[in-house]
Amino acid sequence: MPAKPLSIGSLHFAKKGDAAAFLQAMLHRYDVGDKVGAADEQILRHALALHPEADVKVGCGITHFSVRSADFGTKCFWINRPDGTTEKFSYKACITG
Template sequence: MPAKPITIGSTHFAKKGDAIAFYKGMLNRYDVGDKVSAADENLLRAVLALHPEATEKIGCGVTHFSVRSADFGTKCFWVNRPDGTTEKFSCTTCIRG
């Protein structure tokens, strides 16, 4: 099966695997507890919009993104909402659908 290109926001990737590697690299630049930079926030907003449950993940809106602990000792991106609630999400799920 040939590679399927994907565009996330204004960023183009030759295949979904390249996009997943890009976002994993971004996640690995942060430590648990860090707030995501403004530049990376724009990229995360674009990928989050692709999540199959984007409406539920975004909820009442996004104030910022952070990196926190996830299942099994891993870390992931979290949506931080205006009402103080948070929700974790997987960039891989966003990309793979």
Template structure:
């Protein structure tokens, strides 16, 4: 199966696996509880917009992103919505949904 390129904001990846690797490395630069930088947030916004449940994940709008704990002792990116609610999202679901 040929590689499927993907664009996330200003970033272009020749194949989806490269995007997953890039986002996973980004995740590991942050500690739990950290707010994501504005530059990284641009890429994450495009990532969550690609998620199959993007409308549910985004909700009323995104105010920021953070890194928090997830299932089974892992950590993941969380959408912080403008109404104060939060929602976690999967990097892999966002990248491999198209």
């Protein structure tokens, strides 16, 4: 099966695995509890738009992204909304759709 290219905003990847590696490296640059920086936030907004449940995940909007604990001792990106609620999301789901 040939590799499937993927674009996340202005970033273009030759295959989905390259996009996954990029987002995983981004996640691991942050510690649990960190707020995601402005440049990475823009990339995450574009990635989140590819998520199959993007509308539900975004809800009433996004104030910022953070990195927090997830299931089984892992960490993941979280959406922080204007109403104070939060929602975790998987960057892998953004890539695989």
